[in-house]
Amino acid sequence: MEDIKDLILNYVINEYLDDDDEKITYDTPLISSGYVDSFSMVSLLVFLENKFKIKIPPSKATPEALDTVNNIVALVNQYINK
Amino acid sequence: MSNFGLYEDRIKNFDWSVTEKELEYTDGNILNIGWYCSDRICQKGKADKTALFYEGFGGIKKEYSFNDIRLAGNTIGTFLRSIGIKDEDRVCLFLDRIPELYFSFLGILKIGAIVQPLFSAFGDESLFVRLENAQTRAIITQRKHLSKVRKVLERLPNLEFIVIVDHNKTKELESKEIPFSLQESKPVENFEIFPTKGESPSLLHYTSGTTGQPKGVKHVHYSIISQYLTSRWVLDLQEDDIYWCTADPGWVTGTSYGIIGPWSLGITQCVLDAGFSAQAWYKFIEDYRITMWYSAPTAIRSLMKAGEDVVRDFDLSSLRHLASVGEPLNSEAVIWSQKMFGKPFHDTFWQTETGSIMITNFPGMKVKPGSMGRSFPGISGVVLDAKKYEPISEPGQVGLIAFKPGWPAMMRGYWNNEEKYREKFINGWYLTGDRASIDVDGYFWFVGRDDDVINTGGHLVSPFEVESALLEHPAVGESAVVAKPDEINMEVVKAFITLKPGFKPGPDLELEIMNFIRKKLSSIAMPQSIEYMEKLPKTRSGKIMRRLLHAKEWGEDIGDISTLEND
Numbered sequence: 001m002e003d004i005k006d007l008i009l010n011y012v013i014n015e016y017l018d019d020d021d022e023k024i025t026y027d028t029p030l031i032s033s034g035y036v037d038s039f040s041m042v043s044l045l046v047f048l049e050n051k052f053k054i055k056i057p058p059s060k061a062t063p064e065a066l067d068t069v070n071n072i073v074a075l076v077n078q079y080i081n082k
Numbered sequence: 083m084s085n086f087g088l089y090e091d092r093i094k095n096f097d098w099s100v101t102e103k104e105l106e107y108t109d110g111n112i113l114n115i116g117w118y119c120s121d122r123i124c125q126k127g128k129a130d131k132t133a134l135f136y137e138g139f140g141g142i143k144k145e146y147s148f149n150d151i152r153l154a155g156n157t158i159g160t161f162l163r164s165i166g167i168k169d170e171d172r173v174c175l176f177l178d179r180i181p182e183l184y185f186s187f188l189g190i191l192k193i194g195a196i197v198q199p200l201f202s203a204f205g206d207e208s209l210f211v212r213l214e215n216a217q218t219r220a221i222i223t224q225r226k227h228l229s230k231v232r233k234v235l236e237r238l239p240n241l242e243f244i245v246i247v248d249h250n251k252t253k254e255l256e257s258k259e260i261p262f263s264l265q266e267s268k269p270v271e272n273f274e275i276f277p278t279k280g281e282s283p284s285l286l287h288y289t290s291g292t293t294g295q296p297k298g299v300k301h302v303h304y305s306i307i308s309q310y311l312t313s314r315w316v317l318d319l320q321e322d323d324i325y326w327c328t329a330d331p332g333w334v335t336g337t338s339y340g341i342i343g344p345w346s347l348g349i350t351q352c353v354l355d356a357g358f359s360a361q362a363w364y365k366f367i368e369d370y371r372i373t374m375w376y377s378a379p380t381a382i383r384s385l386m387k388a389g390e391d392v393v394r395d396f397d398l399s400s401l402r403h404l405a406s407v408g409e410p411l412n413s414e415a416v417i418w419s420q421k422m423f424g425k426p427f428h429d430t431f432w433q434t435e436t437g438s439i440m441i442t443n444f445p446g447m448k449v450k451p452g453s454m455g456r457s458f459p460g461i462s463g464v465v466l467d468a469k470k471y472e473p474i475s476e477p478g479q480v481g482l483i484a485f486k487p488g489w490p491a492m493m494r495g496y497w498n499n500e501e502k503y504r505e506k507f508i509n510g511w512y513l514t515g516d517r518a519s520i521d522v523d524g525y526f527w528f529v530g531r532d533d534d535v536i537n538t539g540g541h542l543v544s545p546f547e548v549e550s551a552l553l554e555h556p557a558v559g560e561s562a563v564v565a566k567p568d569e570i571n572m573e574v575v576k577a578f579i580t581l582k583p584g585f586k587p588g589p590d591l592e593l594e595i596m597n598f599i600r601k602k603l604s605s606i607a608m609p610q611s612i613e614y615m616e617k618l619p620k621t622r623s624g625k626i627m628r629r630l631l632h633a634k635e636w637g638e639d640i641g642d643i644s645t646l647e648n649d
Contacts, residue, residue, distance in 0.1 A: 019226035
């Protein structure tokens, strides 16, 4: 579980944060804080689908479901091994 | 009762001097938007009235009076003068929607310099081409965006000052970087406003076209005449209103109606600097008792998608008037807002180049869901025959939306691009690049763009700019970019690419290319999908037939393909 969490957290830090000083955690809101905007959500989704070999239906990829690393992990876990 | 009253009464003998009288302006006098939006309001006895309710992410709340914003504008203006910024120098605002963005806007105008607002989500290449074109002398930014500025600084010899408004001393300052803290600066009470005139340049907003690099749309201080009156008659702003314009000042709506319109009227406005969430937006309306809400179809469709239950969790009874801008507002959204809020969103149509609202569904008038509305008084709006460039008189026939130049907020040129500016006018008409029909009642009905520019979520994206950026990725051989239909954003960017030898198509490469464009240009310009092709369709002369790819995406007839290259 920690591996998935850290994998996603590191991806978000590397791809979406411009400032090295900014620190985010598993519970930091990503969408509602503006770190990841609605257009960028698509690239985040593609990352999750590629990395975990899953397909997340558009209806489930809501801003709320992708808003924190913990939420994302819960979403991904619904589709892994299914 | 709305400010506007009856359409027939308003168009009768209309003259823009109605605003000049209200603003006590006479031709040839000093006219400075920064002064009109702050000092004048204070002189009118509203110094203590709230100008801005600000809420940032994490619950940060601030409130500023008109006197506060007057002092903040003076203080920033004084600082800019102290480092040598002069009238007509371009000063870029590369900031999130923090209070300093709004106050710097006033300060730059007060010293007679030109504001160049840029969307803070722009990537380094988007930033570079706009700063280079404008020969920008100073940029005001935040720590979080500094890395993008540093990346392009070497290629920008005219950029002399990088002002950081939230420097916290954890980062070493580099060449040309200057910290500035509004909180730690002594407020400047007495300030000599630069004596700008009506035709003095005020703003440079960048917009995208089908070909070439983005164009800097030059506006002048006299634009306030249109922006003030349209804010009164279309947005229906009234003395006790609490107003929320959801647009970012990196785009023209965020300055014309997110700063100039409301503040020149002395209206209290709210700013929410956070990402989109239906709950957060409704809570914001409830908390601040917002009465007038100016938003965009993409946001409205996102709210619709979030469902009806969430609306009922909040008290939104304060809402008095709603309006929308950015792209055509579909009839479903108008009907939905009537059902959910008890009032419809009123569509407004205008552009970066027009500077103010041109066509709209007016408050108090019948709203035709799906229609753009009627021309604003004093605006000669028509649809032109696409071949003869003459007005079409027959109702329902589709033509090019055009306006007779002469309204106060009309752009005065494209920066360093006289040729492109001239191309916008034919037969004495300003061509918008959009197509529509007009019905028997004079209501405009949007049909689509007349060019390949992509309107995604109300933002124009140049296919040329994205195609050029794609070619800089090591794997991409050729590229073609078109609009793809999208339920929320109306259109999104889709790229068709061929790969160079040695590269294999696959989902990981697709993601890599998406992120490459997002960082280089912006998330808006990032292709939401990429299709690999063996070869792109071309004419026999070698030109990529974007039209065929567009037709494929939209399920349209591909038309004449006689010029298509054959193997």
